[in-house]
Amino acid sequence: MKEDLKRILAEAKERILTTKSLPDLQNLKSSFLGKKSELSQLMMKLRELTPEERPAFGKAINDAKGVLDTLITKMYSRLKDAEINRQNKDMSVDLTMPGRSLNKGSLHPLTLVWREIEDVFISLGFEIAEGTDIEDEFHNFDALNTPQDHPSRNLADTFYVENKQLLRTHTSPVQIRTMETHEPPIRIIAPGRAYRNDKIDATHSPVFHQVEALYVDENVTFADLKDTLNQFVVKMFGPGTKSRIRPHFFPFTEPSAEIDISCVGCGGSGCRICKDSGWIEMGGAGMVDPNVFEKVGIDSEKYTGFAFGLGMDRIAMLKYNIKDIRVLFENDLRVLKQFRNENR
Amino acid sequence: MRISYNWLKQYIDLKLSPEELEDKLTFAGIEVEGVEKTGELQKQIIISKVTACEKMPDSDHLSICQVFDGTETFQVVCGAPNVREGLVIAFAHIGTVLGDFKIKKAKLRGHQSSGMICSEKELELSDNHDGIIELPADAPIGTNIATYLELDDTVYEVEITPNRPDLLGMIGVARDLSALFNLPLHLSEPVLPKTQDSIENYLTLNVLEPEKCTRYTARLIKDVKIEESPKWLKNYLTAIGLRPINNVVDITNYVMMEWGHPLHAFDYDKLEGKEIVVRNAKADESIDALSGESYKLDPDDLVIADGKKTGALAGVVGTVGHSITDETKTIVLEAACFQYATIRKTSYRHKVFTDSSYRFERGLSAETCEIVSKRACELICELTGGTLVDGSLDQCSVELGGWEVGLRPARVKKLLTIDLDNSTLINYMQNLGLKFLRESDETLYFLIPSYRGDLTREIDLIEEIIRLHGYNNVAEKSRPQHIMNSELFDYRRKIQDLLVSAGFYDTVTLSFANPTDFDKLKLPEEHELRKAVRLINPQGTDSAILRTNLLTDQIKVAVYNLKHGTSDIKTFEINKVYQNLENEYSENYQLTGLMTGKMVEKHWKENNQEVDFYDLKGVCEELIEALKIKKLSFIPCTEPYFVPNMSLSVSVNKTIIGSFGKLNPSVAEAFDIDIMDFKQSIFLFDFNFTQLLEKSDKKPVKYDEPLRFPLIRRDISFVISTEHTIDSIKKHIQSVNPSIIREIKLIDEYKGKGIEKGNRSLTFSLIFGSAKKTLTDNFTDNLFNKIVKLLEQQCNIKMR
Numbered sequence A: 001m002k003e004d005l006k007r008i009l010a011e012a013k014e015r016i017l018t019t020k021s022l023p024d025l026q027n028l029k030s031s032f033l034g035k036k037s038e039l040s041q042l043m044m045k046l047r048e049l050t051p052e053e054r055p056a057f058g059k060a061i062n063d064a065k066g067v068l069d070t071l072i073t074k075m076y077s078r079l080k081d082a083e084i085n086r087q088n089k090d091m092s093v094d095l096t097m098p099g100r101s102l103n104k105g106s107l108h109p110l111t112l113v114w115r116e117i118e119d120v121f122i123s124l125g126f127e128i129a130e131g132t133d134i135e136d137e138f139h140n141f142d143a144l145n146t147p148q149d150h151p152s153r154n155l156a157d158t159f160y161v162e163n164k165q166l167l168r169t170h171t172s173p174v175q176i177r178t179m180e181t182h183e184p185p186i187r188i189i190a191p192g193r194a195y196r197n198d199k200i201d202a203t204h205s206p207v208f209h210q211v212e213a214l215y216v217d218e219n220v221t222f223a224d225l226k227d228t229l230n231q232f233v234v235k236m237f238g239p240g241t242k243s244r245i246r247p248h249f250f251p252f253t254e255p256s257a258e259i260d261i262s263c264v265g266c267g268g269s270g271c272r273i274c275k276d277s278g279w280i281e282m283g284g285a286g287m288v289d290p291n292v293f294e295k296v297g298i299d300s301e302k303y304t305g306f307a308f309g310l311g312m313d314r315i316a317m318l319k320y321n322i323k324d325i326r327v328l329f330e331n332d333l334r335v336l337k338q339f340r341n342e343n344r
Numbered sequence B: 001m002r003i004s005y006n007w008l009k010q011y012i013d014l015k016l017s018p019e020e021l022e023d024k025l026t027f028a029g030i031e032v033e034g035v036e037k038t039g040e041l042q043k044q045i046i047i048s049k050v051t052a053c054e055k056m057p058d059s060d061h062l063s064i065c066q067v068f069d070g071t072e073t074f075q076v077v078c079g080a081p082n083v084r085e086g087l088v089i090a091f092a093h094i095g096t097v098l099g100d101f102k103i104k105k106a107k108l109r110g111h112q113s114s115g116m117i118c119s120e121k122e123l124e125l126s127d128n129h130d131g132i133i134e135l136p137a138d139a140p141i142g143t144n145i146a147t148y149l150e151l152d153d154t155v156y157e158v159e160i161t162p163n164r165p166d167l168l169g170m171i172g173v174a175r176d177l178s179a180l181f182n183l184p185l186h187l188s189e190p191v192l193p194k195t196q197d198s199i200e201n202y203l204t205l206n207v208l209e210p211e212k213c214t215r216y217t218a219r220l221i222k223d224v225k226i227e228e229s230p231k232w233l234k235n236y237l238t239a240i241g242l243r244p245i246n247n248v249v250d251i252t253n254y255v256m257m258e259w260g261h262p263l264h265a266f267d268y269d270k271l272e273g274k275e276i277v278v279r280n281a282k283a284d285e286s287i288d289a290l291s292g293e294s295y296k297l298d299p300d301d302l303v304i305a306d307g308k309k310t311g312a313l314a315g316v317v318g319t320v321g322h323s324i325t326d327e328t329k330t331i332v333l334e335a336a337c338f339q340y341a342t343i344r345k346t347s348y349r350h351k352v353f354t355d356s357s358y359r360f361e362r363g364l365s366a367e368t369c370e371i372v373s374k375r376a377c378e379l380i381c382e383l384t385g386g387t388l389v390d391g392s393l394d395q396c397s398v399e400l401g402g403w404e405v406g407l408r409p410a411r412v413k414k415l416l417t418i419d420l421d422n423s424t425l426i427n428y429m430q431n432l433g434l435k436f437l438r439e440s441d442e443t444l445y446f447l448i449p450s451y452r453g454d455l456t457r458e459i460d461l462i463e464e465i466i467r468l469h470g471y472n473n474v475a476e477k478s479r480p481q482h483i484m485n486s487e488l489f490d491y492r493r494k495i496q497d498l499l500v501s502a503g504f505y506d507t508v509t510l511s512f513a514n515p516t517d518f519d520k521l522k523l524p525e526e527h528e529l530r531k532a533v534r535l536i537n538p539q540g541t542d543s544a545i546l547r548t549n550l551l552t553d554q555i556k557v558a559v560y561n562l563k564h565g566t567s568d569i570k571t572f573e574i575n576k577v578y579q580n581l582e583n584e585y586s587e588n589y590q591l592t593g594l595m596t597g598k599m600v601e602k603h604w605k606e607n608n609q610e611v612d613f614y615d616l617k618g619v620c621e622e623l624i625e626a627l628k629i630k631k632l633s634f635i636p637c638t639e640p641y642f643v644p645n646m647s648l649s650v651s652v653n654k655t656i657i658g659s660f661g662k663l664n665p666s667v668a669e670a671f672d673i674d675i676m677d678f679k680q681s682i683f684l685f686d687f688n689f690t691q692l693l694e695k696s697d698k699k700p701v702k703y704d705e706p707l708r709f710p711l712i713r714r715d716i717s718f719v720i721s722t723e724h725t726i727d728s729i730k731k732h733i734q735s736v737n738p739s740i741i742r743e744i745k746l747i748d749e750y751k752g753k754g755i756e757k758g759n760r761s762l763t764f765s766l767i768f769g770s771a772k773k774t775l776t777d778n779f780t781d782n783l784f785n786k787i788v789k790l791l792e793q794q795c796n797i798k799m800r
């Protein structure tokens, strides 16, 4: 009987190790370990042995069963791994084929710049103010200290509508309206549309976009103006960009200044964009004229303030290297598509 | 700490009710954590007289008494041994609630008893339950006992910040309140009673650790009689949560609670060697504290000892060895000042936290020792009949007398923006106990009292000024000023982003328009959109007016792109439109979009579909959902530029806020789109953006707990006449069981082969679920059958 056990075990090991498939292994398991297996039959024969021999032999049979069971389990996981590997291999496809697009659209470059400007100024503690495009002469000119006979009031420069109203020629009326209705401290920007009677060409459009900034409080200085401009320019065009202001004339600021930034094309060494000057004109600025404060009833002894206005179309053009302002208003999808991945 | 309203009134003429004071305390920086009314229980008890009293015949201890409460007489059975005729007692009527116990009418051995005569314990006055309270014969019959014993008080549990140890006494709080209300503080200098003899003949003092014990003073009082404290003293202590012990101990506690500075009294006759030594503990030294605990000391602990044995853990707890007992004749009164770190370490090391350690570990003034010592002597002599021995032992290692701090009124104004004149500033400071010294160089100089260790810099004084002046009295300098329309700002971005993520391109077009565009849109003469603002000096007819809509611009953008080879177009713009309404110009934001061509880019694996009406409707529904607009309905649209049965208007509360639909091909043709060549449908949506925002629900979503019970899905397929809309079918289904039918979703529509003309086959997926239980198969089957039956009746469906 000992010989039988040895033989059965050797044969079973041999057959298990040479199995090729999971179903075969399943069959082997029942034939070697099931109720009708040779091992089970050996168990039945135990009673033929002397009572002294029985325990040792019984244990030997059980050990053999344990050995086979472990072997089958091991073989099972080996075969299963092989099977999964085979399936994985079959699954392989051409991974160079294009993925499915999310089909997103894009924001307009002007919207991108608009949002960026808003965010920069909000981070500097400014609020966004809004005005109307249709304005009256008082808010567009008189309150801003513009003389009655100033040429900018001409039909050739300004669009008029009925009722002595006009299309605002700059976003500055928002300054006036805010100061009329709010006590200082005031810290606003007013992005929006402005209109001038210019023929449309590569650099002009009768409808354009401006952003106005106004800061009125006690102790607002020329130094604050320079600092705010500098921070804005760096955040907008990246570190290393510089701003400078040089004397100029606007009726509503005193002193007044023209704002330049270091050229985004060449960084200041001179190129076509900056006409070799290294600087690009961005807009106008200055300290609020006491006459303006007087018009809106703010004590110009107690309060000081600065204001500036920048061209938003121009900022977008400089930032994205757009040479013709008309590109912004054509809405050519081939152009807009290029802005799909701009952050804002 | 607990503060008593009655106690405070000793020092300040409060014109506030206890309720008003609570509020004021908090705003003065003394945060009130709880308020307790005392005497509520005792208020129910009426002073009465026993007019007759006889032993109950069949009882060894009960008496039958007649009790007169000033108006009526009650028969009461009483078991107290000391009850007798003529006694003035505390009487509880039927219905009185003492703790958890309500007094009811009772019968004892057949004798009626209507009420109860109370013991001290029953009235929570003491633990004494040996007999009933015996009130003086002149106690006013009919008055409640709380009033008589002055027990009604309001006690505040307050949180004192660690920088203000001076507020750990009633006087400190009263001083702050006096400064706050600009009321005089009634403080009388303690006056030492008559003295005899000389303390040097009795006692020597030796402070070995002057760094840890910055001042030690001792006074001696002879011939004291240790007894129970008088009523007023016990009431004060009980109100703030201290248990009365005997007159001397109660006085030291009272003075501590009054001034915030702990004192300690001990029995002179128990002092060995007749000396007091302040020293570090020795190795293996231990003490048996008054609390009953015993502590093994650390060499870092500071102890008060006599010539032989340890007396007390300095500033923390006293010892049994020196304690005052009924036999005590001569007492030593200690008023000392210990370094806060020493006390804190000892207190934490041994985990002993006492009213004394609590105060010392916050840092007290050495100067106050003298005041509290005198005050306690004054009271002890008065209440115990003792005699003060002349002189005191006093060892002090710190400089007394306060320090100087300058305050610049200009700085006050700069920091607080309030304009207070010098006399107001000086008054505030003086009310806090600071002494004004002089003004020079635009600076006011003050002498700070030593109990205000927290005031060492100008900024500390400024903080006091604003605290007293009131934080609420500083005007807000608002910045920002809410000039900004944040809603418009946020929602414009949100909707732009939503559309961009859905594949739309954001466009920007100019504000001018050509009046002939109105004809191209087929607008009738009186149409709202024709009310345009006219320019006086336009550059040409194509820019003669300001636009009244964005439809024209969106169509023109499409035309431009079609001409440049792009035929799959999805664009939108959020921008202003202008209208001339009876010579009043209006400017409003409009949201308009256009879609034509393929819905998505061609992918090699998919068939890409042309945009259809349901794509358009899906975008509009998404927009409306994103803005959380509720209670809207889609109604037929009559705009002439749309194909009539291919367009809908969106109505909220009977206001049309927008419309969407298929562009009428003849309009497209008018805008130069060759409709014979160009077979695509063009779809537009057009919303009044300003109104969209108005109707939008700005409230945050309220989370709904997901159903805890499983959902069950059943699909239903039937053939139905096309005259029934999906909306109406859904309504029918929903009506069968609105709370269980969670979702009704159309998943298929089929027309054509096998379906009669004028009919269609529809499949809905229905989701059932209950918030209360798992639905049984039986229930679901029943519900499903009810739905079928209803649809058969109402819509004449044929199940498939």
Ligand SMILES: [Zn+2]
Pocket: A263, A264, A265, A266, A267, A268, A269, A270, A271, A272, A273, A274, A275, A276, A277, A278, A279
């Ligand atoms: Zn350049």
